[in-house]
Amino acid sequence: METWNYIEYAAWGLSALFGLYMVIDWFKIDTTYSEDVLTSSREGELEAMTEQHKV
Amino acid sequence: MAEVDITSKTMDGMGPHGTKVGLLRVLGPAHVWALGVGIVLVGEYMGWNFAVGKGGAYAALIACWFAGILYTCVAMIDSEVTSTVAAAGGQYTQAKHIVGPLMAFNVGLYLVFAYTMLEAANAITAGYLFSVVATMSGYEGTLDQRPFIILVIMFLAWLNYRGVLATLTFNLVITAIAFVAILVLFVSTSGLVGAGIMQHAALMEGAASLPYGWIGVLAAMHFGLWYYLGIEGTTQAAEEVRSPARALPFGTLAGIMTLLIAATLTWYICSGVLPWEFLGDGVNGSVAPLFDTARLSGSNGLIWLLGFGTLFATLASANGCINDASRAWFAMGRDKYLPGWFGAVHPKYRTPYRAIIFLVPIALIFALGAPLDQVITFSILSGLLEYTFMPLNIIMFRKKWPLNTIKRGYEHPFHPLPAIVLLSLCGITFFAVFLGYGTQLVAMIGFYIVVSLWFHFWRYRFVNRGAQFTMPWPKPQGY
Amino acid sequence: MAHYSPPTQSKVSQLIDVVVLVALTVGALFVPLWLGMAGSSKSVAAPVENPTWETLGQNATQAAQYEALGYTPASAHDLILARFDYSFTTGALLLMVAVIVLYYVLMLRFSEIEYREVISEKFGEK
Secondary structure (H helix, E strand, O other), X not given: XXXXXXXXXXXXXXXXXXXXXXXXXXXXXXXXXXXXXXXXXXXOHHHHHHOOOOO | XXXXXXXXXXXXXXXXXXXXXXXXOOEOHHHXXXXXXXHHHHHHHOOOOHHHHHXXXXXXXXXXHHHHHHHHHHHHHHHHHHOOOOOOOOHHHHHHHHOOHHHHHHHHHHXXXXXXXXXXXXXXXXXXXXXXXXXXXXXXXXXXXXXXHHHHHHHHHHHHHHOHHHHHHHHHHHHHHHHHHHHXXXXXXXXXXXXXXXXXXXXXXXXXXXXXXXXXXXXXXXXXXXXXXXXXXXXHHHHHEOXXXXXXXXXXXXXXXXXXXXXXXXXXXXXXXXXXXXXXXXXXXXXXXXXXXXXXXXXXXXXXXXXXXXXXXXXXXXXXXXXXXXXXXHHHHHOOOOOHHHHOOOOOOOOOHHHHHHHHXXXXXXXXXXXXXXXXXXXXXXXXXXXXXXXXXXXXXXXXXXXXOOOOOOOOOOOOHHHHHHHHHHHHHHHHHHHHXXXXXXXXXXXXXXXXXXXXXXXXXXXXXXXXXXXXXXXXXXX | OOOOOOOOOOHHHHHHHHHHHXXXXXXXXXXXXXXXXXXXXXEEOOOOOOOOOOOOOOOHHHXXXXXXXXXXXXXXXXXXXXXXXXXXXXXXXXXXXXXXXXXXXXXXXXXXXXXXXXXXXXXXXX
């Protein structure tokens, strides 16, 4: 049966497509935004505001 | 700052104008359940049956329940700590605040490896499923499984890249289907409805009851973990859950209960239909035992249901693994435990996109280059080291911050009994791993020793000392 | 203690760190495989000539299930008879225990040293 050979090719193709999407988007984001903005996430900032612990 | 809405989708609440880019708080308790159970449920569809091969069907059941106790302890301990330490990175962040930086670095690596290896194992299984479907549909050649393995990893990485809400909603749906498939198979084959096909007595009589004797029961503990491995990953969602202090304990404990039921049912169904030698050989025999059971039931409907169940379970698991491994990798990058480059969040999708992309080739190396049981062992070993860390963690947590010093969303009962039970069960499991995979065990610990030295003497210089302690807690007692 | 400010790491150095880590990881998994030291292989201790379900030790039910799965006694021979070898030496067991304990002790000690530094910088000396 030939069908499965086509499905194999389709799987290769789709994998490449998903991979390509991520790589292109990654490149776009990295060139659009500054490194400072991208890595500005800090652990626990939210907790410091929203949770009450006696310090 | 008090009026900041933490559920806002346009502002992350991390700065007065939302200029900082953080992960997005969009998940509810059902997503936490889906993340936890989704990762693990595949363990019922494949992999657990290596335990049968290690000691026979009864040994696998005993291992299933003892591992169940182990994981109940894990879930309780984890729920308490994580209801207080709510940050991406989960156990890594816990270790950083409670035990110390080097421990945290190790725990972070355990997490990443346990999940990435599990992801690789899932992709291998999915590839195998495609080849079975091809054969069943009349294809005569041998299907090349590689494109399907790669496609699974690529597709799920892409889904994760695009946002956490869609990722985990997808997980919720397919996990629920996979769980229902087990229930349906149980109801329709056990004799509850119509004639049953269970033949436990005949299949497990004589030499087939405990083929290796009691040492086989110990050896089975190794793969007994596989029934539940990954449930502790719920904590990784901490920065993306709307109400971590409530949703995380709830989702985790509901998850472990679901799994205890699913694991026992799975054992019952499969061991009542498949001879143990076939069931126990996950490479040459039964790769997907629930699916094989459905095949023997003679019902086409069940075959399709369990076929999809198996596929969905592998997808849900790989999906959750990508989610968890990338959160842990991201959190370590953010603290400069790993190159700070990884600590980036996608400004639009709000996901740790660089961590997600980086882990894709790693998963591919293992999925395409190593046999299934080796990959599973690598994953189990990383998990086991992590579970050994947990009792140490909770004992230190209770000592440094006794119950009345900080608010906990959940307090686990009978402390320190769960910690002691957990530690003993980990010891037994180390022995079980030693029986079959002693070399890997030593190679792996050798790896962690080398990496620890590398971290302590080189990598740690890039880490901020005081600033990495981010929880608004009082000073620990005894310091 | 004085506030510690970490050096900024260059891109190249970050890259080297990642490569080192990946190389170590791949090594830990594949070196035992390449050296052929990966345990876990099953072997058939006593092969049976011209096997039947009876000589393979299968009762009627078990044989029926194997046939339903598409096996013949010949094709199921290896699957049924292969067994793990659980024998081990005390020396190897002690070595394993020593390695695990050493690992945790090492890690907890270093962690404690680093942790005290973190706490004293965060909360100030007592």
